Amino acid sequence: MGIKRNVIRLALRGRIGLMQAAPARLLLFGYVSYMLAGWAFLSMPVSQVQPVGAIDTLFTSVSAVSTTGLATVAIGGSFSRFGELVMLLLIQAGGLGYMTIGSFAVLSVYHRLGRVRTHTVRQAFNLPEGISPVMFLRSVVWFTLICEGIGAAALYLMFHQAGVPDAMWMAVFHSISAFCTAGFSLFGDSLTQFHDHVGINLAISILSLFGAMGFLIIVDGWRAILGRPRMLGFTSKVIVRITLVLLSLGTLILFVTEPELRALPPDERLMASFFQTMSASTTVGFNTVSISGMSQAVLMILMGLMVVGASPAGTGGGLKTTSFAALLGLVRSTLKNREAVRFFKRRVSDEKLNMATASLAYYSGMCGVALFLLLLTESGHSFESLLFEAVSAMGTVGLSTGITGDLTDLGKLIIIVLMTAGRVGILTFGIALAAHDESRAEEQDDNLVL
Structure with a gap:
């Protein structure tokens, strides 16, 4: 009885501590728990066709939950159908978000959310006060299932017509992978064999854009269709225009400058240019042409797109288009010597500017440290390849110049940390790791000169 009482007491303390934890730490804990659970399942012999090392299964699990798509082993040839199913569930869980699945289950039973869940959902999706988390979660789940279902049906018809073996499973896997902007493919060459297939390129692009532009804009658009007042008109406008x-x-830029694409006919060249731009900006990570063969100038453009990334409350990573817009407004207003920062003739609040600036600073610092460590551990690879890998991991993109499988174990661990930070959110990851809150420190006027 004493042992049982102690176990119950420890469980209660753990639950209370978890409920009292800051939302940022709760999100980090949730995603890490998914990653560890996925690691355990992928490590089972039934999940593997051929033996996969522990570090590689951990890497795969983290990449799936973070919806990154980087892989150290060939997914189609290394994991069994059960392993692929585990990966698909991890991708779906990561794409919907840690709080979405658990909260939707709570709603199904109790028809309401507790205070901690409500607050954490707002933190996870950056929901404004005007949007109900309950309504938002239900819309997210149903919209996701509808989009992935339609996408799978369309891809099945095209894969079947193209003679792809096991077309139904391939269609379901790639539909979910595209909508969740994961970029995992069961084809050994990603989607390069379909570089000239208009239908498959279009289906993957639409799914990726819907997932990356964010559930907030979808909810707002649906309200507009139903004739209800839109709650995020300005945010929706910024997301659409920036995208x-x-x-x-x-x-x-890719159409005009990339030498690798010049051998293609003009229509295929345009389609490949759009697809790789879309893949980088939505952070989906599929490719229809070889990334390793691209010029350094175009790789720089792709890195810029990966840094900006997708939009708030979406399945993609990066700094987010709205943060990029706020930073553009800050630079423009500073150059014009304006007191207030404006974008599209609307004032940007100091809170949003602080968040955008802090995100960029933390992103740059973390990327710099990671690149420094990678240069120490991966001396056999070029600077630009390692930088591209780090940016791709932090943006949860999954594009690579082909060096992922050749990384050392330490290099893989560095990329694992970057993918985790990218999925939780760069700034949220920093807040979760912060040791204490300095907001109560004595306030004094600063003499800092800028």
């Missing part, structure tokens, strides 16, 4: 500008500029 379109980045897609257009990236496609144009």
Whole structure:
């Protein structure tokens, strides 16, 4: 009885401590628990066709939950159908988000959320006060299932027509992988064999864009269709415009400057340019042409797109298009010597500017430290390849110049940390690791000169 009482007491203390934890730490704990559970399942013999090392199974699990898509082993040839199913569930869990699945299950039983869950859901998706977390979660789950179902049906027809073996499973896997912007493919060459297939390129692009642009804009668009007042009109406008500008500029630059694409016919060249731009900016990570063969100038453009990344409350990573917009407004207003920061003729609050600036600073610092460590552990690879790998991991993109499988164990662990930080959110990851809150420190006027 004494042992049982102690176990119950420890369980209660753990539950109370978890419930009292800051939302950022709760999110980090949730994602890490998913990653460790996935590691355990992928390590089982039934999950593997051929033996996969412990560090590689951990890497695969983290990459799946973070919806990154980087892989140290060939997914299709290393894991069994059961292992692929485990990966698919990890991708779905990572794409929907740690709090979404658990909270949706709670809603199904109790029809309401507790205070801690409500607060954490707002933190996870950056929900404004005007949007109900309950309504938002239900919309997210149903919209995800509908999009992935339609995408799987469309891909099945095209894969079947193209003679792809086991077309149904391939369609389901790639539909979920695309919508969750994971970029995992069961084909050994990603989607390069379909570089000239308009239908498959279009289906993957639409799924990726829907997932990356964020559930907030989907909810807002649905309200507009139903004739209800939109709650995020300005945010939706910023997301759409920034996304379109980045897609257009990236496609144009790749079409004009990339030597690897010049051998293609003009229509295929345009499609490949758009697809790789879309893949980097949505952080989905699929590729229809070889990334390792691209020029350094284009790799720099792709890295810029990966840094900006997707949009808030979406399945993609990166700094987010809204943070990028806020930073653009800050630079423009500073150059014009304006007191207030504006973007699209709307004032950007100091809180949003602080968050965007802090995200960029933390992102740059973490990327710099990771690159320094990778240069120490991976001396056999070039600077630009390691930088591309680090940016891809932090943005949860999954594009690579082909060095992922050749990394040392220490190098893989560094990339694992970057992928985890990218999925939780760069700033949220920093907040979760912060030791204490300095907001109560004595306030004094600063004499800092800028």
